[in-house]
Amino acid sequence: MKLKRFLLRYYPPGIILEYLKSNGEIETKSIDLLNLTPETDVDVLVNQILFEEPTISEARKPQLKKLIFKLIEKLESNQEQEFDEFKVLKAHILPLTNCAFNKNGDKFITGSYDRTCKVWDTITGRELLSLEGHKNVVYTMAFNVPFGDKIVTGSFDRTAKLWDSNTGDCLHTLTGHTMEIVCLAFDPNGYLLATGSMDGTAKIWDVESGQEIYTLKGHTAEIVSLQFNSDGDLVLTGSFDNTAIIWDVNTGEAIHTLSGHTAELSCTQFDFTGEYCVTGSIDQTCKLWDVGTGNCIETFRGHEDEVLDACFNSTGNKLATASGDGTARIYNVFTGSCTQILHGHTQEISKICFNPQGTKVLTASGDQTCKLWSAESGEELQTLEGHEDEIFSCAFNYEGDTIITGSKDNTCRIWKDEPSMMKARAAVEEGS
Amino acid sequence: MPGLLNILRGLRKGQEKEARILVLGLDNSGKTTILKSLSDEDTENIAPTQGFNIKALSKDGFKLNVWDIGGQKAIRAYWPNYFEGTDGLVYVVDSSDEERLGECLEELTTLLGEDDLKDVPLLVFANKQDLDLALEAEEVMEHTKLNDITDRVWFIQACSAITKEGLEEGMEWLVNTISEKKES
Numbered sequence: 313m314k315l316k317r318f319l320l321r322y323y324p325p326g327i328i329l330e331y332l333k334s335n336g337e338i339e340t341k342s343i344d345l346l347n348l349t350p351e352t353d354v355d356v357l358v359n360q361i362l363f364e365e366p367t368i369s370e371a372r373k374p375q376l377k378k379l380i381f382k383l384i385e386k387l388e389s390n391q392e393q394e395f396d397e398f399k400v401l402k403a404h405i406l407p408l409t410n411c412a413f414n415k416n417g418d419k420f421i422t423g424s425y426d427r428t429c430k431v432w433d434t435i436t437g438r439e440l441l442s443l444e445g446h447k448n449v450v451y452t453m454a455f456n457v458p459f460g461d462k463i464v465t466g467s468f469d470r471t472a473k474l475w476d477s478n479t480g481d482c483l484h485t486l487t488g489h490t491m492e493i494v495c496l497a498f499d500p501n502g503y504l505l506a507t508g509s510m511d512g513t514a515k516i517w518d519v520e521s522g523q524e525i526y527t528l529k530g531h532t533a534e535i536v537s538l539q540f541n542s543d544g545d546l547v548l549t550g551s552f553d554n555t556a557i558i559w560d561v562n563t564g565e566a567i568h569t570l571s572g573h574t575a576e577l578s579c580t581q582f583d584f585t586g587e588y589c590v591t592g593s594i595d596q597t598c599k600l601w602d603v604g605t606g607n608c609i610e611t612f613r614g615h616e617d618e619v620l621d622a623c624f625n626s627t628g629n630k631l632a633t634a635s636g637d638g639t640a641r642i643y644n645v646f647t648g649s650c651t652q653i654l655h656g657h658t659q660e661i662s663k664i665c666f667n668p669q670g671t672k673v674l675t676a677s678g679d680q681t682c683k684l685w686s687a688e689s690g691e692e693l694q695t696l697e698g699h700e701d702e703i704f705s706c707a708f709n710y711e712g713d714t715i716i717t718g719s720k721d722n723t724c725r726i727w728k729d730e731p732s733m734m735k736a737r738a739a740v741e742e743g744s
Numbered sequence: 745m746p747g748l749l750n751i752l753r754g755l756r757k758g759q760e761k762e763a764r765i766l767v768l769g770l771d772n773s774g775k776t777t778i779l780k781s782l783s784d785e786d787t788e789n790i791a792p793t794q795g796f797n798i799k800a801l802s803k804d805g806f807k808l809n810v811w812d813i814g815g816q817k818a819i820r821a822y823w824p825n826y827f828e829g830t831d832g833l834v835y836v837v838d839s840s841d842e843e844r845l846g847e848c849l850e851e852l853t854t855l856l857g858e859d860d861l862k863d864v865p866l867l868v869f870a871n872k873q874d875l876d877l878a879l880e881a882e883e884v885m886e887h888t889k890l891n892d893i894t895d896r897v898w899f900i901q902a903c904s905a906i907t908k909e910g911l912e913e914g915m916e917w918l919v920n921t922i923s924e925k926k927e928s
Binding site: 405406407409410425426427448449451468491492494510534536552578620660662663678701702704705720721722 | 747748749752755756757794795796814818819822824825828
């Protein structure tokens with residue numbers, strides 16, 4: 313086996329080794345550097361990597377060192393940034409639901425009560441495609457990250473549709489659920505997708521053929537949250553039956569039922585490593601679970617009302633939670649201690665996410681604003697004002713220099729920091 | 745409670761002591777004002793509803809998830825988005841706008857023909873009784889041909905979203921009717 317080249321993954325930081333096998337096939341292995349910080353002693357780290365990866369020769373040392381410095385630089389990017397409203401997109405004629413970026417962030421998708429999913433160019437704010445065919449609200453949608461050539465939409469019409477993201481052609485309509493589809497995900501390899509429904513089941517589908525592979529039966533109430541782990545061999549579902557279930561994608565069997573919450577679940581998420589997952593509940597707590605054993609490791613308390621959303625940062629050492637009590641909290645995942653309470657919104661916070669660097673937290677609220685916070689100090693950095701009704705969804709692009717927000721006011725807004733704004737304007741001028 | 749999660753909660757079926765109420769009617773009939781008035785909120789400066797408003801109200805031990813849907817012509821085609829799981833339909837009529845009663849009847853007739861709203865009890869609010877021009881409930885009833893309805897229970901209530909006159913009475917009828925229906 314011969315080391316061919318290094319590839320970089322910025323968030324979470326990692327180096328991918330690409331090997332050429334004797335039979336000519338290419339194999340990759342990733343070295344995750346989840347603890348990398350600007351303070352890391354890079355020489356020590358390089359020696360350690362060489363020790364653990366004998367295929368990397370001494371001669372590669374300077375190159376490896378350069379790559380690690382690049383990763384650190386990326387972690388430190390976007391520290392001093394100020395976002396401004398770049399575009400207000402008014403093509404939907406009814407409230408928006410969810411929104412999502414593709415991997416490199418040059419396109420994003422929005423769903424709406426107007427039964428369409430629209431594909432947008434992030435730089436120009438131009439509508440590229442309108443995916444039409446659903447007979448009711450398009451509630452949930454995703455790109456097949458990292459590839460980005462397909463989109464899946466889930467609708468209150470009980471179907472999901474697979475689309476070619478470049479042509480807008482509908483490739484398959486996935487039928488079988490007997491109630492609204494409200495959550496879905498592609499597996500990271502792009503072969504499978506999973507849908508979760510108000511009918512209490514989840515289904516695994518083959519992307520190529522559009523055929524159902526398994527129905528995941530076990531929940532006794534609506535499924536409202538669903539994800540694959542990074543390896544794509546497990547699915548996590550969260551339900552109004554107060555439990556989450558971890559499923560084996562290869563057999564369709566439930567591996568662990570995560571019970572302990574005393575009210576409906578609102579959200580679930582795997583961490584990057586897939587060793588842990590988090591659940592948030594109407595019972596005002598979040599819980600951290602060991603994916604291997606299904607045991608609850610930690611209960612995060614403190615919110616005084618329902619937990620509506622929760623997410624890990626990209627490396628998985630921090631957890632951010634959003635609540636009906638109008639505050640967000642940041643917890644240290646490993647100690648369970650609450651490190652910051654984010655006060656400032658005047659209404660419930662319904663969505664929360666970290667920027668890819670993990671340095672900032674974005675919250676979306678019923679008070680019609682989004683706010684940006686320092687993940688380190690908890691300080692409120694900025695308020696994104698402009699929407700005229702509550703904000704249902706928000707997302708960062710992979711670079712962390714662009715934000716999209718979807719609102720009940722029928723608009724989607726693009727927010728950019730200054731360098732990104734300048735880039736976009738230059739690109740628009742060039743194109744005109 | 746805002747957020748998409750609340751929408752999902754509103755979609756839950758078969759919840760005891762919970763009812764999903766759908767409020768429809770032409771634009772400017774006063775749907776949002778009625779909803780705000782019922783929840784004791786300020787009724788001034790209400791803009792046309794582009795999408796929907798949801799309010800949870802409590803009445804006689806029932807939790808009512810009330811959905812007020814925008815009534816402008818261009819978005820009426822999307823009314824069916826909200827039909828599923830509806831326990832009670834409130835149809836709001838601007839009693840002072842005699843010219844549009846024909847359009848009012850047309851939309852109501854379409855609604856009553858929808859499969860997803862089959863058997864759903866109908867409450868008609870003859871709204872804007874505070875205005876001099878307002879027709880009596882009796883006249884609104886004739887214009888909207890309520891007497892021709894044979895496939896469901898219905899009730900017409902004269903009301904004013906501004907003075908609140910008649911609102912509670914109407915909702916009372918609706919909740920009782922839904923409650924009886926759920927028990928049977």
